[in-house]
Amino acid sequence: MELPFAESWKIKMIEPIRKSTREEREQWLKEAHYNVFQLKAEQVYIDLLTDSGTGAMSQEQWAAMMLGDESYAGATSFYKLQSTIQRIFGMPYIIPTHQGRAAENVLFSYLVKEGDIIPGNAHFDTTKGHIESRKAKAIDVTCDEAKDTQLEVPFKGNVNIEKLEKIIKENPGKVPFMVLTVTNNTVGGQPVSMKNIKETCALCHRYGVPVVMDSARFAENAYFIKTREEGYADKTIKEIALEMYADADAATMSAKKDGVVNMGGFIATRREEWYEGAKLFCIPFEGYVTYGGMNGRDMNALAQGLDENTEFDMLETRIRQVEYLAKRLDEFGIPYQRPAGGHAIFVDADKVLTHVPKEQFPAQTLTCELYLEAGIRACEIGYMLADRDPVTRENRFGGLDLLRMAIPRRVYTNNHMDVIAVALKNVYDRREQITTGVEIEWEAPLMRHFTVKLRRV
Ligand SMILES: Cc1ncc(COP(=O)(O)O)c(C=O)c1O
Secondary structure: OOOOOOOOOOOOOOOOOOOOHHHHHHHHHHHHHOOOOOOOOHOOEEEEEOOOOOOOOOHHHHHHOOOOOOOOOHHHHHHHHHHHHHHHOOOOOOEOOOHHHHHHHHHHHHHHHOEEEEEEEEOOOOHHHHHHHHOOEEEEEEEEEOOOOOOOOOOOOEEEOOOOOHHHHOOOOOOOOOEEEEOOOOOEEEOHEEEEEEEEHHHHOOOOOOEEEEOHHHHHHHHHHHHHHOOOOOHHHHHHHHHHOOOOEEEEEEOOOOOOOOOOOOEEEEHHHHHHHHHHHHHOOOOOOOOOOOHHHHHHHHHHHHHHOOOOHHHHHHHHHHHHHHHHHHOOOOOOOOOOOEEEEEEEEEHOOOOOOOOOHHHHHHHHHHHHOOOEEEEEEEEOOOEEEEOOOOOOOOOOEEEEOOOOOOOOOHHHHHHHHHHHHHHHHHHHHHOOOOOEEEEOOOOOOOOOOEEEE
């Protein structure tokens, strides 16, 4: 008999978590204005808000932290991180930042001007925020397949090359770069194929447009290339990663994901002038260029995390856990963005809460229901997150309305996945009775989903 699959690690340290009653959760959610970002972590049983900064570090990462060099300038920890990034991404110039959005802030301060157009395969909200706050425009060029959650295609994060070419052609001199996000978080943690990465870079370069890769989940993307794309089965994750970046001009990285650290990020580039330009913004925003917002010990942990999370076993354990949860949802017929994403399951809230009008935010409503059901905190990646159009100030209802259950790396067991699946099934079973959603009481002008105050309709 074939042995079943099991994790490629064992547990050394545990953190207790606590269940609550439905009455407690009703009260807490009301106090949080029906926005799960406003809950206290101790009011949550299983936390699927994000996979960002929530992973469990390895014994080697903790050991590396003890060797952190906290020198203000030229710390050994910086050089260790620099050489690790250079080896994995193949780019010579590195600027550490305290997280992904800080990398965007530093690099975009140098690159983005008012009136610019920046195409991308579904910019993440902070990426879009950093573009729009500079009075530039982010245009989505994700492939159309991504919009149909029930379509099972291997690389749903891909760029639509024709759409991209049209935008570049129509806006000569106005496109300072394009953003290629791997994996494509916004459409469901869906990967981009190597073929598509190469075609995107070739097209952009033909028009003199550089490519910046938003790399938060680059290792998971490399795993999908290895397991799904012809010709890559025998390559290592590190070989695939190097090939993914071979044609790119720069990368911004939220290291809190595939770096498996609680805080950290960086910019990598092969363009010396970009490095010199971005450095000028790193110093006032983040700090001196050999620490840029990170402690020496954190840079050590990140160097180690990048190395071990670009090994196949680590990624296989992680992605198979997400697939396990997906299979449980299949048993109950719950619709999600297919196939399962790398870091999360994205439930199609529009297809679950069919009686809740879009003006009452179905995915946000489903997020509240899941929390009330079992103390599980997921995250809305839908109409609330989409913000308003910066010009018309209308809600943007054009995209998908998803409930994201992000799985932290190396944190929960498959027993937790079972609890999540059954809790969602219980909500799903009473979906016909859920006929109203939530409405906005107060919202911030940008990135409203973090702080929005809602009330039940
Ligand atoms: C694709 C992508 N880009 C950028 C970011 C921003 O990174 P950070 O949260 O570290 O600022 C995120 C974070 O969730 C992300 O998923």
